Amino acid sequence: MSVLARRPSCQGRAARASHPVFAWAARAGAPAGPSGQPQASSSAPAAASTRAPAGQLSRRYLFALAGGVALLGGLPGGSLLGPGRALAAGPVLPSPEVKAAIDKAMAKAIQKGKCPTALRLVFHDAGTFSAAARDGGVNASIQYELDRPENFGLKRGWRLIEQMRDDLKGTPAEGVVSEADLIALAGAFAVRLCGGPDIAVPIGRPVAAAGGADPAGRMPSEKAGAEELKANFAAKGFTVQELVVLSGAHTLGSKGFGDATTFDNEYFRALLRKPWLDPKEPMREMIGLPSDHVLPEDPDCLPYIKTYAEDQAAFFRDFSVAYVKMCSLGVPGWA
Numbered sequence: 001m002s003v004l005a006r007r008p009s010c011q012g013r014a015a016r017a018s019h020p021v022f023a024w025a026a027r028a029g030a031p032a033g034p035s036g037q038p039q040a041s042s043s044a045p046a047a048a049s050t051r052a053p054a055g056q057l058s059r060r061y062l063f064a065l066a067g068g069v070a071l072l073g074g075l076p077g078g079s080l081l082g083p084g085r086a087l088a089a090g091p092v093l094p095s096p097e098v099k100a101a102i103d104k105a106m107a108k109a110i111q112k113g114k115c116p117t118a119l120r121l122v123f124h125d126a127g128t129f130s131a132a133a134r135d136g137g138v139n140a141s142i143q144y145e146l147d148r149p150e151n152f153g154l155k156r157g158w159r160l161i162e163q164m165r166d167d168l169k170g171t172p173a174e175g176v177v178s179e180a181d182l183i184a185l186a187g188a189f190a191v192r193l194c195g196g197p198d199i200a201v202p203i204g205r206p207v208a209a210a211g212g213a214d215p216a217g218r219m220p221s222e223k224a225g226a227e228e229l230k231a232n233f234a235a236k237g238f239t240v241q242e243l244v245v246l247s248g249a250h251t252l253g254s255k256g257f258g259d260a261t262t263f264d265n266e267y268f269r270a271l272l273r274k275p276w277l278d279p280k281e282p283m284r285e286m287i288g289l290p291s292d293h294v295l296p297e298d299p300d301c302l303p304y305i306k307t308y309a310e311d312q313a314a315f316f317r318d319f320s321v322a323y324v325k326m327c328s329l330g331v332p333g334w335a
């Protein structure tokens with residue numbers, strides 16, 4: 001059972017459950033298999049069958065879903081969306097043809113070793129969102145922010161997006177997905193490639209105007225304490241549970257939370273073991289960031305860490321929901 005399901009008082013649960021994007025995501029996490037682990041799904045999410053219940057949708061969403069991606073494909077221009085171009089009808093899930101084209105481009109650009117960067121890129125595009133200012137978020141503005149200190153190492157992540165954007169020209173995805181969509185889709189592709197859940201990511205995100213960097217100073221510091229992290233995530237509209245479950249992305253990469261390209265719940269199990277405090281652990285100084293170490297010391301975060309350490313299926317399901325929420329931050333009309 002997911003943390004969201006277990007904790008009826010969880011902040012924001014009702015809002016998430018009734019939001020069309022999040023309701024999709026709740027069902028989009030891979031179903032539990034006989035072993036209790038979500039079943040690996042090598043196939044594309046079934047776009048047509050992953051629709052929000054009609055009662056949860058505005059007329060605009062219903063119109064978009066009825067027309068599906070064919071509606072979006074009919075937009076003028078015939079190219080991947082450029083700066084300032086906005087899709088008016090999202091969120092929609094890509095049609096099977098569009099999804100197949102995207103998956104082909106992703107498979108070419110993103111091998112396992114690039115998955116940590118692809119996933120980190122999503123957070124760094126999304127993480128500039130301010131719920132109070134209603135700006136920032138997933139809009140591909142990361143391409144104008146790559147020289148900021150917090151974005152070190154992400155130039156190669158952005159190059160993956162450029163490569164896929166170029167490879168999708170002349171395919172059914174042309175004119176349908178934006179660079180912001182590709183960032184969101186690439187992160188989900190990376191999670192799946194590394195054995196994580198199969199997350200259905202809707203498309204239709206506008207991109208920032210040329211040169212339009214989002215406001216600086218909104219990404220959390222790796223030296224932040226738990227209170228600062230909670231406040232930073234709250235300013236983006238995230239709950240403590242979402243801070244914890246999204247931090248589980250650090251299962252990818254080389255910070256010592258298991259295999260660098262295996263998406264599993266080892267992050268949470270390590271947070272409980274605290275190997276960075278163990279004098280017998282030769283790699284202790286390399287394991288985790290200060291911002292990881294503070295989480296199990298925080299009474300608000302600890303229950304979620306314990307749940308995800310014990311129950312990988314819960315981690316996968318809740319990560320899927322929080323990931324789709326993260327990928328909707330700042331998208332007009334989505335969040």
Ligand code: HEM
Pocket residue numbers: 115116117119120123220221222223229246247249250252253254255289291
């Ligand atoms: C909670 C606040 C967070 C902080 C302070 C933070 C900070 C960092 C830092 C400093 C690194 C680089 C570590 C290194 O290689 O030396 C890193 C790596 C990474 N972060 Fe985060 N992060 C946070 C949350 C997130 C979230 C929410 C996601 C995605 C959902 C994410 C995804 C990643 C991934 C996948 C890597 C590995 C990248 C690679 O090895 O190339 N992080 N993070």
